[in-house]
Amino acid sequence: MPMNRIQFQRGMSLVEFQRCYGTEAQCEAALFEARWPRGFVCARCASPWHSTFERAGQRLWQCARCRCQSSLTAGTAFAATKLPLTVWFLAIFLLTQAKNGISALELKRQLGVCYRSAWLIKHKLMQAMTRRETDRRLEAVVQLDDAFLGGERTGGKRGRGSENKVPFVAAVQTAEGRPLFARFDVLPDWRTDTVAGWARQALAPGTHVVSDGLSSFVGVQQAGCTHEPIPHGTGKQSARHPRFIWVNTLLGNLKRSLAGTCHAFKAPKYGQRYLAEFQYRFNHRFDLPAMIPSLVLAAVRTDARSERYVRLAELHR
Ligand SMILES: [Zn+2]
Numbered sequence: 411m412p413m414n415r416i417q418f419q420r421g422m423s424l425v426e427f428q429r430c431y432g433t434e435a436q437c438e439a440a441l442f443e444a445r446w447p448r449g450f451v452c453a454r455c456a457s458p459w460h461s462t463f464e465r466a467g468q469r470l471w472q473c474a475r476c477r478c479q480s481s482l483t484a485g486t487a488f489a490a491t492k493l494p495l496t497v498w499f500l501a502i503f504l505l506t507q508a509k510n511g512i513s514a515l516e517l518k519r520q521l522g523v524c525y526r527s528a529w530l531i532k533h534k535l536m537q538a539m540t541r542r543e544t545d546r547r548l549e550a551v552v553q554l555d556d557a558f559l560g561g562e563r564t565g566g567k568r569g570r571g572s573e574n575k576v577p578f579v580a581a582v583q584t585a586e587g588r589p590l591f592a593r594f595d596v597l598p599d600w601r602t603d604t605v606a607g608w609a610r611q612a613l614a615p616g617t618h619v620v621s622d623g624l625s626s627f628v629g630v631q632q633a634g635c636t637h638e639p640i641p642h643g644t645g646k647q648s649a650r651h652p653r654f655i656w657v658n659t660l661l662g663n664l665k666r667s668l669a670g671t672c673h674a675f676k677a678p679k680y681g682q683r684y685l686a687e688f689q690y691r692f693n694h695r696f697d698l699p700a701m702i703p704s705l706v707l708a709a710v711r712t713d714a715r716s717e718r719y720v721r722l723a724e725l726h727r
Contacts, residue, residue, distance in 0.1 A: 420698075421507045421698035421699065422503070422507055422698060422699040422702065424503075426699075427500075427503045427507075427702075431496070431499040431500075431503070431702070432496065433496065434494055434495055434496055437494075437495035437496055437498070437499045438469075438482060438495060440499070440703065440706055441482050441483070441486075441488070441495065441706065441710065442482060444703065444706045444707045444710045445482065445486065445710045450471050452473035452475065452476060452478055452480070453478065453480055453484075453485060454473065454476055454478040455473060455475055455476045455478070457473055457474065457475040457476070459473070459474035459475060460472060460473055460474055461474060468481055469481070469482065483495075484714065485713070485714050486709060486710045486711075486712065486713075486714060487534045487535065487537065487538050487709035487710070487712040487713075487714070487715070488709060488710075489714030490714065493523065493527065493531075497521050497523065497531075498531060499702075499706075500520070500521060501517060501521060501528075501531045501532070501535060502535065502702055502705050502706060502709075503702060504516075504517060504520055504521075505517075505532065505535055505687075505705070506691065506694075506698070506701035506702060506705055507698060507701070507702075510666070510667040511667060511687060511688070511691065512532075513532075514528045514529040514532045514533075515528070517531065517532055530717055530720060533680070533683065533720050534709070534712075534715065534720060535705065535709060536683040536684070536686065536687045537683065537712060537715065537720065538705065538708040538709040538711075538712040539683075539686050539687050539689075539690035539705070539708060540682065540683055540686035540687075540690075541708065541711070541712050542690060542708040542711075543593070543686050543689050543690050543693065546591065546593060546612075546689075546693065547611075547612060547613060547614045548581055548582075548583040548591055548592075548593055548612060548613050548614070548617060549583065549613070549614035549616070549617050550583060550584075550585060550617065550618070551583065551584050551585070551617070551618050551620065552581050552582065552583050552584070552613060552617050552618070552619050552620070553581070553582045553584060553620050553621075553653065553654055553656055553657040554579065554580070554581050554619050554620065554621040554622075554627055554630070554657065555579075555580045555581075555621065555622060555654060555657045555658065555661065556577065556578075556579060556580075556600065556622075556624050556627075557577075557578055557579075557580055557661055558575040558576060558577050558578065559575065559576040559578060559596070559668075559677040559681045559684070559685070560575045560576050560677035560678070560681075575677070576596055576677045576678050576681045577596070577597050577598075577599070577600060578594055578595055578596045578597060578681070578685060579593075579594070579595050579597055579605070579608060580592070580593075580594050580657050580660065580661055580664075581593045581594075581595075581612060581613070581657070582656045582657045582660055584656055588656075589656040589659075589660065591692075591693050592660055592689055592692050592693060593612050593689060594664070594685035594686070594688060594689050595608055595612060595682070595685065596681050596682045596685065600624065600626045601626060601629075602625075602626040602628060602629040602632075603629065603632075604626070604629070605626045605627055605628075605629030605630060606629035606630070606631075606632035606633055608629075609629060609630040609632070609633035609635060610632075610633040613630065613633055613635050615633065615634030615635065616634060616635065616636075617630075617635040617636075618635070618636045618638065619635050619636065619637050619638065620638045620640060620653050620654070621637065621638070621639055621640070622639070622640065622641070622654065623639055623640075623641040627639065640653055640654075660692065663688075664685075664688050667688055668684060668688075690705075
């Protein structure tokens with residue numbers, strides 16, 4: 411990949427982060443701003459009238475109309491946490507500012523929490539990224555390729571349809587020869603109808619799709635897209651094909667990122683979350699410091715989930 415301004419942009423330094431989000435009060439203020447930008451609003455009846463009080467060291471807001479009580483974190487990804495918000499915000503910093511993300515094991519070391527807590531924080535934040543990216547639609551010109559997760563050859567081509575591999579579709583929107591946005595989605599199979607269903611959600615009608623010869627990619631036409639199949643060779647020859655250069659480059663980056671940060675994640679169970687994390691960081695790469703408030707907002711808008719729910723990811727992909 412040629413050097414460019416995005417790769418050399420200045421992210422947020424740890425010193426700068428500590429200055430902005432180093433205290434519990436600063437994190438609470440950032441969370442309040444993300445959740446109630448125009449002041450408190452009751453989640454049940456939408457009334458702004460309220461009183462506040464403290465119970466067991468926790469600040470609570472009580473609606474003056476319906477008496478409903480809420481804490482700052484209730485109903486968000488931070489709900490029921492026993493950890494200080496500063497720990498969560500540091501996790502958000504590490505997850506967004508590192509080029510290849512960070513594993514739960516490394517997060518455990520950096521945050522000084524147990525592995526279970528680090529894993530849960532990471533997966534709840536990944537769930538927020540997944541939710542945030544679900545509605546992203548690619549348009550104009552999109553390069554499309556099929557790949558799979560699992561084992562050593564994540565991102566590779568062989569193993570199509572193999573049982574313990576998780577098939578996923580990689581799509582990259584380009585403009586003037588440069589990549590703009592991407593999507594990576596686990597698919598249950600490669601049937602034409604499955605591809606069509608994916609395209610209706612992931613691509614705007616009228617998108618021009620350039621793909622390799624996988625016959626079921628013709629399904630994008632059912633979603634109102636035009637399809638240009640380009641039969642080409644396999645292996646290195648295909649990776650260098652100019653019409654697929656970005657989708658292949660991103661698949662290579664994804665493979666390195668997953669190999670470096672999560673050695674043994676369970677692809678069938680958590681594959682979509684890892685893909686969404688990579689997708690989120692790629693699609694927000696234009697402004698690294700803005701990724702912090704953006705992920706805080708995504709976490710606020712994600713429903714509160716129990717540990718059991720987060721661990722049973724495959725049931726609600
Ligand atoms: Zn109310």
